[in-house]
Amino acid sequence: MAAQCRIQPGALVSAVTQPTPTFAVGLGDIQQAHERIRDHIVRTPLLESATLNDLFGARILVKAECLQHAGAFKYRGACNRLLQLDEAQRRAGVVAFSSGNHALATSAVARKLGIPASIIMPADAPRAKIEGARANGAEVILYDRQKDDREAIGAEIAGRTGAVIVPPYDDPHIMAGQGTVGLEIVEQADAAGARIDAVIAACSGGGLVAGVALAVKSLQPDVAVYAGEPAGFDELARSLASGQPESNAPGAQSICDALQVVRPGKLTFPVNQHLLAGSLVVSDDDTRRAMKAAYQHLRLVVEPGGAVPLAALLAGRIEARGKTVVLVLSGGNVDPAVYSDALNS
Amino acid sequence: MAAQCRIQPGALVSAVTQPTPTFAVGLGDIQQAHERIRDHIVRTPLLESATLNDLFGARILVKAECLQHAGAFKYRGACNRLLQLDEAQRRAGVVAFSSGNHALATSAVARKLGIPASIIMPADAPRAKIEGARANGAEVILYDRQKDDREAIGAEIAGRTGAVIVPPYDDPHIMAGQGTVGLEIVEQADAAGARIDAVIAACSGGGLVAGVALAVKSLQPDVAVYAGEPAGFDELARSLASGQPESNAPGAQSICDALQVVRPGKLTFPVNQHLLAGSLVVSDDDTRRAMKAAYQHLRLVVEPGGAVPLAALLAGRIEARGKTVVLVLSGGNVDPAVYSDALNS
Numbered sequence A, B: 001m002a003a004q005c006r007i008q009p010g011a012l013v014s015a016v017t018q019p020t021p022t023f024a025v026g027l028g029d030i031q032q033a034h035e036r037i038r039d040h041i042v043r044t045p046l047l048e049s050a051t052l053n054d055l056f057g058a059r060i061l062v063k064a065e066c067l068q069h070a071g072a073f074k075y076r077g078a079c080n081r082l083l084q085l086d087e088a089q090r091r092a093g094v095v096a097f098s099s100g101n102h103a104l105a106t107s108a109v110a111r112k113l114g115i116p117a118s119i120i121m122p123a124d125a126p127r128a129k130i131e132g133a134r135a136n137g138a139e140v141i142l143y144d145r146q147k148d149d150r151e152a153i154g155a156e157i158a159g160r161t162g163a164v165i166v167p168p169y170d171d172p173h174i175m176a177g178q179g180t181v182g183l184e185i186v187e188q189a190d191a192a193g194a195r196i197d198a199v200i201a202a203c204s205g206g207g208l209v210a211g212v213a214l215a216v217k218s219l220q221p222d223v224a225v226y227a228g229e230p231a232g233f234d235e236l237a238r239s240l241a242s243g244q245p246e247s248n249a250p251g252a253q254s255i256c257d258a259l260q261v262v263r264p265g266k267l268t269f270p271v272n273q274h275l276l277a278g279s280l281v282v283s284d285d286d287t288r289r290a291m292k293a294a295y296q297h298l299r300l301v302v303e304p305g306g307a308v309p310l311a312a313l314l315a316g317r318i319e320a321r322g323k324t325v326v327l328v329l330s331g332g333n334v335d336p337a338v339y340s341d342a343l344n345s
Helices: A027-037 A050-056 A074-082 A087-092 A101-113 A127-135 A150-161 A172-191 A207-219 A235-242 A268-275 A284-298 A304-314 A336-343 B027-037 B050-056 B074-082 B087-092 B101-113 B127-135 B150-161 B172-191 B207-219 B235-242 B268-275 B284-298 B304-314 B336-343
Strands: A046-048 A059-064 A094-097 A117-122 A139-143 A198-202 A224-230 A278-282 A324-329 B046-048 B059-064 B094-097 B117-122 B139-143 B198-202 B224-230 B278-282 B324-329
Touching: A027 A074, A027 A172, A027 A207, A046 A050, A046 A172, A050 A059, A050 A284, A050 B101, A059 A172, A059 A284, A074 A101, A074 A172, A094 A101, A094 A150, A101 A117, A101 A127, A101 B050, A117 A127, A117 A150, A127 A139, A139 A150, A172 A198, A172 A207, A172 A324, A198 A207, A198 A304, A207 A224, A207 A268, A224 A235, A224 A304, A235 A268, A235 A278, A278 A284, A278 A304, A284 A304, A284 A336, A284 B336, A304 A324, A336 B284, A336 B336, B027 B074, B027 B172, B027 B207, B046 B050, B046 B172, B050 B059, B050 B284, B059 B172, B074 B101, B074 B172, B094 B101, B094 B150, B101 B117, B101 B127, B117 B127, B117 B150, B127 B139, B139 B150, B172 B198, B172 B207, B172 B324, B198 B207, B198 B304, B207 B224, B207 B268, B224 B235, B224 B304, B235 B268, B235 B278, B278 B284, B278 B304, B284 B304, B284 B336, B304 B324
Parallel strands: A059 A324, A094 A117, A117 A139, A198 A224, A198 A324, A224 A278, B059 B324, B094 B117, B117 B139, B198 B224, B198 B324, B224 B278
Antiparallel strands: A046 A059, B046 B059
């Protein structure tokens, strides 16, 4: 992959007035990633529910990434990264820091490829995610989200063992892998005879929504791509407003365990700043309602972070009437108590 | 559709010693049904979980029919039947009796085609199913499962209004529609490079497992097709043992609301008697464990009846080690309280 690929000028939304920026990843990288990982991933279905269509007076298409291997889109990026390691790197192993889904994905891909994996996870991550990474044979190192620096722990392990660090989002290969979600959305919507007006994908470090925006807007520049964020971790919404990377307040709480970063990614923010139509912020109650709606109308288990795009729609953050809107429901790893609480709230 | 189509002799399992029987439905009918309904249904994915594969030392493929429109395979049969009504029949409407999923499916297809629908449901059916049929615009008539005769109620309505009765399973068009699940399984397993050893599908009236057996065994005679049934409603297992249709005891209870018939179907039993390798019977606890496993490893919401094939595997009813086994998870319409109970049990 070329480290710096210029996106096609025609791929940018016409409203962008800044000069064409240079991003870490371009459409070609995402297409190459798709070729590379195609036989390793689930081509997740683009589902449609008559009930959701009726509810919104719109055509709502759901990219069910909760059906991806290891239960989240993260498998795509990890797969794209690990498949490019050489033999010596594979023997030295990989180290990843993650709030959960990147841990599950990296450990699952590593196991499949026979690569040793060390995974650094917050001690308060869902048990399903911690146990899942251990079940995949990874060495799991827990840290304190408020006190410890996960990147420093990762760097220490990498320095000691020679392991390759697999970052959760600030890596061109990871971003390109996540962008394959966008490629498939365009292909599948086309096959369904749908002309997409908008796409919403959750944002934490921003790798998913950046990758999706790069893919979708390169192919269909008029589509509006939105991030979705939980209140308290709405760093992207505030960063888009101020024009510079803003941090979240320490100690913020959200049921969206997968969407808790401190600040926007270094590689992802420039992409999101230039390509996104905005970031839609939802409350935990909005998210619980969306988890229940996905259960009831789609029969999909969606975790809090993965339900945020549907939450944004249910909360009326954008007007969908008469439009075709694609929601990326990006993960489905959730502890039963949290899930039951959403169903019965 | 020819009312009586002879199945290809080569399609029968070699162990069958009876003369080649004549069934109500053949492979050609199922293929025609697939052509007819293809653009109306979800081609549900055939999913695979590394965790389930590891657990059983097998290749476990999951046909996720809970992702079908209206949340169950029933949409296929209803679609195949209603698409063949003429204009006068469409105006007169349809009447269906159903424990729930056939009600949801028939009302959903009727709504899509602009056909009036009356649906006769047990008063103790899950609220999600009763409300769903009403939300689809159907007139819902509730009856007492222990006292009333739903077929008589249906006949009375049909006699009075001229509506066409859409039976839940004892109808060649319905069976052919459900059989399209089997066609897709064969195509999708082939695309995944899998050689199927066994298929398990839940059995109530038997339309699904009969249709699947007809399709799969016509194309791949060596595949063993099993029914799955809940204890208390194991009429097929007992009928296969005795060689004649047996009834369930009145007052039997099961969490599998969708699998509660009195006796095997008239058209489906001959097919199941000749084509199935057996019927696997599971307890309610087995079923709850399977619902939780589908939640945890597949991120699919599966209702009790839909989880029975996975329950049979988890309970060790067949030995899967080293084999490729396809599980049809046939529905996902379940009240939150029942579902939460399964997740937390």
